[in-house]
Amino acid sequence: MNVMNDSPRRKELTRQAAQLFVQEGFDRTTVRMLAEEMGIKSGSLFHHFRDKQEILAAVIEEGTRNALAIAHAALESCDRDPQARLQAMARAHLETLLTDRNAHVVALYEWRRLDDDARAHLGHLRDAYEALWEAVIDEALAAGLIHGDRFLVSRFVMGALNWTVRWYDPEGERSPEELGRELVAMLMAPRG
Amino acid sequence: MNVMNDSPRRKELTRQAAQLFVQEGFDRTTVRMLAEEMGIKSGSLFHHFRDKQEILAAVIEEGTRNALAIAHAALESCDRDPQARLQAMARAHLETLLTDRNAHVVALYEWRRLDDDARAHLGHLRDAYEALWEAVIDEALAAGLIHGDRFLVSRFVMGALNWTVRWYDPEGERSPEELGRELVAMLMAPRG
DNA sequence: GAGCTAACCAAGCAAGCGCTAGTGTGAATG
DNA sequence: CATTCACACTAGCGCTTGCTTGGTTAGCTC
Numbered sequence: 001m002n003v004m005n006d007s008p009r010r011k012e013l014t015r016q017a018a019q020l021f022v023q024e025g026f027d028r029t030t031v032r033m034l035a036e037e038m039g040i041k042s043g044s045l046f047h048h049f050r051d052k053q054e055i056l057a058a059v060i061e062e063g064t065r066n067a068l069a070i071a072h073a074a075l076e077s078c079d080r081d082p083q084a085r086l087q088a089m090a091r092a093h094l095e096t097l098l099t100d101r102n103a104h105v106v107a108l109y110e111w112r113r114l115d116d117d118a119r120a121h122l123g124h125l126r127d128a129y130e131a132l133w134e135a136v137i138d139e140a141l142a143a144g145l146i147h148g149d150r151f152l153v154s155r156f157v158m159g160a161l162n163w164t165v166r167w168y169d170p171e172g173e174r175s176p177e178e179l180g181r182e183l184v185a186m187l188m189a190p191r192g
Numbered sequence: 193m194n195v196m197n198d199s200p201r202r203k204e205l206t207r208q209a210a211q212l213f214v215q216e217g218f219d220r221t222t223v224r225m226l227a228e229e230m231g232i233k234s235g236s237l238f239h240h241f242r243d244k245q246e247i248l249a250a251v252i253e254e255g256t257r258n259a260l261a262i263a264h265a266a267l268e269s270c271d272r273d274p275q276a277r278l279q280a281m282a283r284a285h286l287e288t289l290l291t292d293r294n295a296h297v298v299a300l301y302e303w304r305r306l307d308d309d310a311r312a313h314l315g316h317l318r319d320a321y322e323a324l325w326e327a328v329i330d331e332a333l334a335a336g337l338i339h340g341d342r343f344l345v346s347r348f349v350m351g352a353l354n355w356t357v358r359w360y361d362p363e364g365e366r367s368p369e370e371l372g373r374e375l376v377a378m379l380m381a382p383r384g
Numbered sequence: 385g386a387g388c389t390a391a392c393c394a395a396g397c398a399a400g401c402g403c404t405a406g407t408g409t410g411a412a413t414g
Numbered sequence: 415c416a417t418t419c420a421c422a423c424t425a426g427c428g429c430t431t432g433c434t435t436g437g438t439t440a441g442c443t444c
Binding site for chain 4: 385386387388389390391392393394395396397398399400401402403404405406407408409410411412413414
């Protein structure tokens, strides 16, 4: 019916939707609320998105793609040793909270509201992000930098990491850089 | 209008509601679905609960009270040394997932759906539980068992811990006892 | 056996929901 | 100048929602 490409207009609408989804939750956010936030009428919304679910998928896709891009960039521009790479990943993760916090909160809390297709599609994106972490964790384990069961360590780290969205203020006193260092130090066996 | 005490019937209804809230999410669970699951008609539901929100509050309160009780018991019946206490807390946390997983998932994901009063009330319960953890973590820090910033360590641990609800199967191969040990070992500086 | 009460039911109301159909409009395109 | 297109609007359909109302029933107590 309508054009569903990713126009700049659609990107902006997605950003505003993310904000509302965080404030109210996906189910409680009505298309009328979304439209009002966007400065249009509720009917016009369906010119940009097929249905309400697609807005949710767009929000999560946007956030995850950015996180992936930032993580990739961080890994490419850091030292090769396992500790530097761990820190780079942690810093990258905290940095995305600066620009895409809303999207990440939505991804964390509203994932189950996605329909099967969107979940499958976005699942791959998410897996790619987690695979980056697991690779870096594997390197750190192999180097003896951290210790413990591979499966457990990665769940543990993922949990701690995802939880940051609940308490970390990227505009507060501690920089992503600094916090990433401390987070990694906590995991490591003390040197010397 | 009706009696809102905590009758055994109400406890049972609360347990069933928790299951549905996990499956569908709070907002998507209609009073009609709840009633059907309970084997009554939707109108009858309001004999037991003032409104839908109160069911959510009941679910979370039940789960948190149990977690607190189990944690207290675990701390009272374990050795005094910091490592034993950390392990006891971790084991207790994983044990509650055996009996109250639904309630904990609901507490984690649907907390924001609570109205202000319920949130304040249940917030104190939750704080009490987290305070137990923080005390034990403080002891471990003071004893040099683990290292790092007090604030960060506790957030990190809380995150990893709350995340367990997403992957840990208490009826699987690893017992809560065993997993608690591994989780604590991961945090600790290696001995000897 | 009258009175009370917890537990339930049938019926439905008012409000709100996602979404559609059909139309208007100003700018770009041929 | 005619056509197309992106974008927005108005109006409302069909349905579901949380919750209320007014009444019934089975079991208990005095």
